[in-house]
Amino acid sequence: ELYNETVAKAFLQFYEHTAQVVWNQFMEATWNYVTNITNKNREEMLLKDMERSQHTLYFGTRAHLFKIDDFQDPDVKRMLSKLQNVYKAALPKDELQEAPAVLAGRAGARAEGQPERGLTLAPFLGLDLEEIMATSRDQEELLWAWQGWRDAVGLQVRMTFERYVQLSNKAAKLNGYKDMGAMWRSAYESDTLERDVEQLYEELQPLYLNLHTYVRRALYRFYGPQLINLRGPIPAHVLGNMWAQSWVSILDLVLPFPEKPPEDVTRIMRGQHWKPKKMFQEAEKFFTSLGLLSTPPEFWKNSMMERPTDGREVECHASAWDFYNGEDFRIKKCTEVTIEDLLSIFHQMGHIQYFLQYKNLSVIFRTGANPAFEEAVGSVITLSASSHSQLLTRGLLSRQHQDEEEEVNVLMSIALEMVAFIPFAYLVDLFRWKVFDGTIQKAVYNQEWWNLRLKYQGLCPPIPRTEDDFDPGAKFHISASMPYIRYFFSLVLQFQFHEALCKASGHVGPLHRCNIYNSKNAGKLLEDVLKLGSSKPWPEVLQKITGETKVSTKALMTYFKPLLNWLVTENVRHGEILGWPDFSCTFDKET
């Protein structure tokens, strides 16, 4: 037999040495493009992407020649089966050439990356629309920004989206999947993923419904009955965010105890003359305090930590990059000195820590145990980094004691980020899975998007939408073809990790007061997991950190229990209707 296990090992060695070079060149070329968007850099990146596809196809087709089931070594079997998925490289050359313009794709992400169209939110018309969505309390102005962005970007994506679906599904079928949604879900190595996430969503729904009902009442008090229907969905433009995926910007409108507002950490950071570099050093300090790895000199030399001032056009969506040579790791972020950006840097540094921990594995295993693990690492550290005790320790808060009411205020601000995000994180790929499997046809893309936004988020568009619009395209990850269910999954996982790491750190007391800073035990638990990359099935990896093999919402519910109790009491006191029985989206102002 020609292709035995010994040959397979030599084949994998050959792959290893060539892949490091090909992937490194692709990442370099892509980095050069997104940090200096010019046609020349785009051409160079497309060339390197083509070379990467040829390399993937060469090894992917040959990986099928091995009778994997007869092999003994589990690593060899796992590596060969992963190589067999060649993603878009399976497409015929002409369609592969067409792909970049169509398969937007996140340039550096693990999966088949393609340059995004540079559809960045700011600067748009010289304004930062996200800033307006977060700070304006004038609903006409909010409507202008909300509609302006969708008219400018959503429509542009619509033109190629149908072709994108066709090419994606063709590539998926050539790899043996029924459609691209099935190929995306295969990253979780589970044939019950759709049901599992639906179950997780149902467990979290009561928490979201109570938050939605309470926030609707607060918005009713501020904007009045002509805009807010207490028995209906909330208009999507008054939640403080372009996609209403995070409501933390309207904390001032919904604060449970307004006489005890949380301290303004951003103001304190600016008062202490924080600079972007110090924000990255702060995040690094947290990871090294756990006994985890520090970043190499290349990180500080090569990262882009601020928007360039030399006129270059850059892609400002924050991201973390692995250059697959075991030394070069970078973050690209247009950092502003705010608490939101500090916490987002913790998230990005979580990606970097994962890259550092698994850098000695085969390139094939240099990804998270599943995509949600990659997202959860940085987010779980953020839960401690944003805790009262940590901010106090780092001199970012002055008030020592936090009474019960202040604690509810803080839990509310965290829930406006995390709990508000639950239905959005769930529906983005619910929509795309249905588009890929044909349940949602092109003629009703926008109507079906809003059906999901109504059903899961309890939102309405502020003005009538038609099939001439394409509102899903206004979300970066959809225009950049970046899968999203990882963020829903990570939301649950990060609290499960947090509970396990807090236990390991010897924390006693409420989960939301836990801060694992300086805990070498917690760090060791995390390190043992990160080092594995994707070399083992993720339930095994989950068990190493939490002792369980199943994802559970218990920890998240425990964390928010004090807030849920307060919300239920508050909603009962007002005789509120949970949900939106008046499900119609009324647009006439006079009602």
Ligand SMILES: CC(=O)N[C@@H](CC(=O)O)C(=O)NC[C@H](CC1(C(=O)N[C@@H](Cc2ccc(O)cc2)C(=O)O)CCCC1)C(=O)O
């Ligand atoms: C080369 C490359 O692409 N690398 C990948 C990582 C990898 O594949 O290794 C990467 O860097 N992706 C970028 C993405 C950026 C952010 C994001 O897009 N977040 C989502 C969802 C969300 C929302 C709230 C929240 O608290 C956490 C997440 C959104 O904003 O909608 C921006 C804000 C935070 C994370 C990221 O870091 O996940």
Ligand SMILES: [Zn+2]
């Ligand atoms: Zn991330």
